Amino acid sequence: MSSNHSAAGEEARRHKVEGPRKHIVAFVLSLALTLIAFAAVASGEINSQFTYIILIGMALVQVFVQLAFWMHMKDRGHLFPIMGIIFGVIVVFTMVIMASYWVWW
Amino acid sequence: MSAHDHADGHLPHEPEKATLEGRNKVLGFWLFLGAETVLFGTLFSAFLALRHNTGDGPTSQELFELPMVFAATMILLFSSLMSVFAVQAMHKNKVKPMLGWLLVTILLGLGFLGLEVYEFLNYIDEGHKMPTSAFSSSFYTLVGFHGAHVAFGILWIGLLILQVLKKGLTVVTAPKIYVSAIYWHFIDVVWVFIFTVVYLMGKVG
Known part of the structure; x- marks a missing residue:
């Protein structure tokens, strides 16, 4: 923390306020992943083993997206x-x- | 006031990280979220172990209705986006828009909570009560605990709105807004697993 103190000051001067674009992308991604998960179950077409894999996969990707963007874990x-x-x-x-x-x- | 204000009367960039106290608050909150992850993990593991033990009560396929779950999911997802906008307004030092976004956030949270109460009342009518079966007990404990977290978040963010109205946006109040937004996103993250593991996997069987 202390070692990059001056670097942080540097960055503050050059700092540009982060726009909403990335967060909207994260929102649309979350929305799409949710829709895929619900559609996979609602259609009832796919066998249950494969549906499980889709559901868990969609959940993990969505949580990764939300942690990275909305909860700022991608930030320094x-x-x-x-x-x-x-x-x-x-x-x-x-x-x-x-x-x-x-x-x- | 003056001790917390910036020299030129403006808030610094990213006011939540401007003081050591603010940075420690964010770090400490993440440690708390690590513990919350473990807490919800125990509830999820109990539910996963017991979800087929329905006894004489209704099964998850008979009980769950996807449209209602989908509506709750959308409400919470939108609510999470609203708190993103609140933090962005805070970074631009726009206090009134920030308060507006926070208000929409908790209103959507209230909508989610109302839907959950309605859903639980429906289940009770169908004979799915807390002591009905191991499935029903673990279901109400897990989903109810999440609902309690939503209720606490509504109360917390509501109080923060009042505090900002009284004290304004400073390097003391900004970390609280930031941390409450992280908490709200965490609630949404937990809900992603609930609608996946409890409702959708319950519907598949």
């Missing part, structure tokens, strides 16, 4: 937030796998 200086969330996700995946496979094995 977000190492600790990324570490915090990754740690949480590791614990969650362990628990989900444990609960859904191990408990009823």
